[in-house]
Amino acid sequence: MTSSPLKVAVTGAAGQIGYSLLFRLASGALAADRPIELRLLEITPALKALEGVVMELDDCAFPGLAGVEIGDDAEKVFDGVNLALLVGARPRGPGMERGDLLEANGAIFTTQGKALNKVAADDVRIGVTGNPANTNALIAMSNAPDIPQDRFSALTRLDHNRAISQLAAKTGAPVADITKMTIWGNHSATQYPDLFHAEVGGRNAAEVVGDQAWIENDFIPTVAKRGAAIIDARGSSSAASAASATIDAARDWLFGSAEGDWVSMAVRSDGSYGVPEGLVSSFPVTTKGGDWSIVQGLEIDDFSRGRIDASTAELAEERDAVKGLGLI
């Protein structure tokens, strides 16, 4: 183990996702070879509950956990952090879409963007899980003018993992045989999980499935509406799977995606694949040494074009709405 700890901030640390995420981070799921220092941000009324979670972290005696600090002041908690996982935000309830949270949650990300801009480490990477994740990332980025914009991303890795799992179940292939999955667009019901570039054991996934009706009427809606299905079943939104995906995304970002494969991340568009520049939209990306690059040169047919355009149109609407609210 190298001696300098990776300083990782987690917001909303006393929440549902936090309760799974912190223990995975502390046990080495993010960086097995490097100790980790946790910086946990909560709102003041949740600090007592967070103290209880810290007692439990202590009781695990994790050898790789170098320290834990908690607080309700973003500038103190984010001081010198190398990675900020912005989870804290109100989750949706039954019957809501994630976009309904724009106003309630948007304000959180202006304050946190400004605080990161002031005090985060020069190498900071910022992953946004709190919904609506893409537009919250856009808000944080817009309020942190000194941090390079490619340091911000929003979580679509949960959708990516859901898509892999659904495809594995359909084809009978192990999840490890599924590669090159892509989620395009928004982390919302308009997202487009793409089977036309994915592979099952090296063969084109859409061809292996050979059933366009299943792709359109089962696969895409099941993945896109999985969050709502979990809310219906559990009475609250997905937490352990969201924590797991948050770690998958951060680990690959910091330490690199697998050779010959790619992952889905929502990042600032440079105009690739006709996605309007400046929107935080999900793309297929490869990652290396803390940097990502959008996979280029994929052929997009009319079906995929329509789906990508619909989701990015929603992102443009969300951007215009937060502009109207003065958040960007």
Ligand SMILES: NC(=O)C1=CN([C@@H]2O[C@H](COP(=O)(O)OP(=O)(O)OC[C@H]3O[C@@H](n4cnc5c(N)ncnc54)[C@H](O)[C@@H]3O)[C@@H](O)[C@H]2O)C=CC1
């Ligand atoms: N991108 C994705 O794939 C997913 C995103 N989510 C989103 O993650 C967010 C958190 O979900 P849960 O943990 O289930 O919610 P939760 O309600 O259990 O926890 C949220 C926590 O955030 C805290 N919080 C609120 N404002 C804060 C602020 N300004 N600073 C710091 N902490 C603050 C609350 O006190 C609470 O403890 C929600 O917005 C949810 O919709 C959930 C699942 C998947």
Ligand SMILES: O=C([O-])CC(=O)C(=O)O
């Ligand atoms: O659906 C929700 O509101 C929570 C979430 O983002 C997900 O599970 O994908």
